[in-house]
Amino acid sequence: MELGDLELAVLRALRTLGEASSGAIHKEVRRTRDVAYTSVTTTLYRLVDKNLVAVRRESERRIFYRVKEGRAYERALSSIVGRLVDAFGAAAVSRLLGGRSKMTEAHWKELEARVAERRRRE
Amino acid sequence: MSEGLELVLESLAIYWTSSLPLAVLTACGACMGTLLYVFLANARNAKLRVSLLTGFYGLTVFFWLFIAVSLALCVWQARMVAYRTWGVQAAASGALLAALASSFGISFVVWRYGNARLLHRFAPIPVPREYGWLRGYVDLLTKFEGLPPVEAGFIDSKEPLAMAIGGKAPHVLLSRGLLEGLDRDEIETVVTHELMHLKNHDAGFKVFSTVLSRILIFDPFSKFFDPAVHREREYLADEMSGRSTRKPAALASALLKISKLRAPRKSAWGISILGPGTGLFSRYPPLEKRVERLLLLSYLLGDGS
Numbered sequence: 001m002e003l004g005d006l007e008l009a010v011l012r013a014l015r016t017l018g019e020a021s022s023g024a025i026h027k028e029v030r031r032t033r034d035v036a037y038t039s040v041t042t043t044l045y046r047l048v049d050k051n052l053v054a055v056r057r058e059s060e061r062r063i064f065y066r067v068k069e070g071r072a073y074e075r076a077l078s079s080i081v082g083r084l085v086d087a088f089g090a091a092a093v094s095r096l097l098g099g100r101s102k103m104t105e106a107h108w109k110e111l112e113a114r115v116a117e118r119r120r121r122e
Numbered sequence: 123m124s125e126g127l128e129l130v131l132e133s134l135a136i137y138w139t140s141s142l143p144l145a146v147l148t149a150c151g152a153c154m155g156t157l158l159y160v161f162l163a164n165a166r167n168a169k170l171r172v173s174l175l176t177g178f179y180g181l182t183v184f185f186w187l188f189i190a191v192s193l194a195l196c197v198w199q200a201r202m203v204a205y206r207t208w209g210v211q212a213a214a215s216g217a218l219l220a221a222l223a224s225s226f227g228i229s230f231v232v233w234r235y236g237n238a239r240l241l242h243r244f245a246p247i248p249v250p251r252e253y254g255w256l257r258g259y260v261d262l263l264t265k266f267e268g269l270p271p272v273e274a275g276f277i278d279s280k281e282p283l284a285m286a287i288g289g290k291a292p293h294v295l296l297s298r299g300l301l302e303g304l305d306r307d308e309i310e311t312v313v314t315h316e317l318m319h320l321k322n323h324d325a326g327f328k329v330f331s332t333v334l335s336r337i338l339i340f341d342p343f344s345k346f347f348d349p350a351v352h353r354e355r356e357y358l359a360d361e362m363s364g365r366s367t368r369k370p371a372a373l374a375s376a377l378l379k380i381s382k383l384r385a386p387r388k389s390a391w392g393i394s395i396l397g398p399g400t401g402l403f404s405r406y407p408p409l410e411k412r413v414e415r416l417l418l419l420s421y422l423l424g425d426g427s
Contacts, residue, residue: 103410111413112378118371118420119307 001050001076009033010043011067014053019066052076126201133200133209134193142214143192150188154181172323175351179334180229182343187221228337229330236329237289240393244283246275246295253301259310260294260317263366267321274313276301282383284395286316288326303383304376311373312395315363322362324355332392345403352392352405360412364419374416381409 003011006029013028014020020028026040044065047053051072056064067073103111137143161174195213202209249256253276260274275295277283283297294316301309319325331352335344364370380396391397392405 107410111410114417115371115374115378115413118417118424119369119375121424122307122369122371122420 001072001079003076003080004043006035006039006043007047007052009035010040010047011052014065014067019056019064021062021064025065050076129200130197133196137192137196137210137213140210140214142210143188143217146188146214146218147185150181150185154178154185157181169323171351172327176229176233176327176330178343179331180225182338182341183228183334184221184225186338186341187224188217191217191220191224228334232333233326233330234289236333237287237326240329241275241287241291241293244275244277244285244295244390246277246293249274249276249296253296255306256296256309256313260313263314263317267317267366269317269320272317272320281386281390282380282394282396283386283390284312284316284380285390285393286319286325287329287393288320288323289329292320292325294320299383300380303379307369307372308376308379311363311367311369312376314367315359315373315395318359318362318366319355322355322358324359328352328355328393349403349405353407356405356407356412357415360416361419364416365423368423370416370419370423374413374420377409377412377416 009029009032010025013025017024017028022037022041022044025044026035026037029035029040044053048055048065051070052068053065054068056066058064157174157178161171161178164170164174192213195216196209199209199213256274260272264270264272270292272292272294275293277295277297279297280299281297282300282303283295284300285295287293287295294313296309296313300312304312316325319328331344331348335341335348338344360370360373363373367373377396386394386397396409397404397406
């Protein structure tokens with residue numbers, strides 16, 4: 001399953017917000033790109049059609065969206081990871097799974113400096 | 123619902139509400155619980171813990187095989203008229219015997235041939251002349267630690283691999299990528315780390331549990347508990363290497379350097395000194411925690427400053 005740029009941006013916004021209304025999602029997407037409200041709602045409908053987003057209807061005017069982590073979500077994820085691995089090979093896997101991923105660059109540098117300092121004393 | 127399916131469901135219901143199969147499973151569960159209790163109560167007895175875990179794995183294999191063979195026998199016997207009179211006893215006894223024989227067989231084959239197969243997969247060659255000192259270092263350390271002779275092997279690969287393989291012919295394998303990426307002090311601490319795995323009987327167990335956890339893909343034990351044990355063994359080998367060489371910071375430096383090099387192949391995950399992944403399912407402790415612990419050890423072994 002292929003996902004476009006705007007679809008990915010909307011999913012990212014939903015992951016940040018959790019459950020949110022289309023207005024809030026539009027506001028979140030607007031932080032990184034200039035996009036019309038109608039484009040965001042159209043994209044949301046498309047994501048609902050693709051079974052990647054779930055809808056909760058409180059009333060006619062109060063509709064909330066959230067990411068739906070089902071089979072479609074896994075398929076989309078596999079497709080994206082597959083594209084990444086096709087393009088970058090084993091380096092992509094290393095990057096995704098590497099132990100460094102959770103360490104910030106600053107923390108890493110600090111750790112290296114402390115290890116080097118201790119090694120001088122050993 | 124078709125008649126055949128109804129018969130099978132009925133035979134399964136009769137089987138799983140009978141005392142005999144339930145007693146077998148309860149006894150198996152009780153044995154597993156006892157082994158786990160003794161395991162948790164003996165935190166520092168490395169050899170005993172490995173033996174307990176090996177037994178635990180054997181029981182896990184038996185547990186799943188018993189369920190699988192029971193199901194197969196129930197389905198097979200469901201249409202027999204005599205099922206109600208002696209079918210449960212026959213199925214339970216058959217499942218018990220088959221599961222016992224198979225779990226002993228599988229455990230023996232994996233234990234006996236797993237190490238040799240792994241060795242064959244990595245195809246080590248003698249250590250090149252430029253790293254000839256390694257042979258002497260491994261010999262000295264094995265003598266000092268009271269280990270049986272250990273062969274140093276060389277893997278001609280750019281991946282940074284370092285692993286200990288147990289069994290009848292214990293080996294410490296190091297790859298070109300690792301040897302070229304580290305200085306001598308760092309290599310010595312890595313080799314000592316691997317020898318400590320041999321001393322703690324981790325090496326054989328790691329291979330055993332790695333192979334069995336690939337067979338038991340649905341088993342929760344091999345998904346949660348086994349990685350936790352592997353992480354514990356890594357911490358222990360790090361600590362023992364640091365204490366033995368009195369250069370824990372060199373090992374910390376080696377770990378940091380290895381993590382920057384390319385990730386090892388999937389077949390080495392869980393066996394090599396460092397691998398990808400973090401969290402509950404990872405066989406490796408978080409890198410920063412390993413480094414922090416080694417730094418602490420370095421302060422303790424040094425002048426405390």
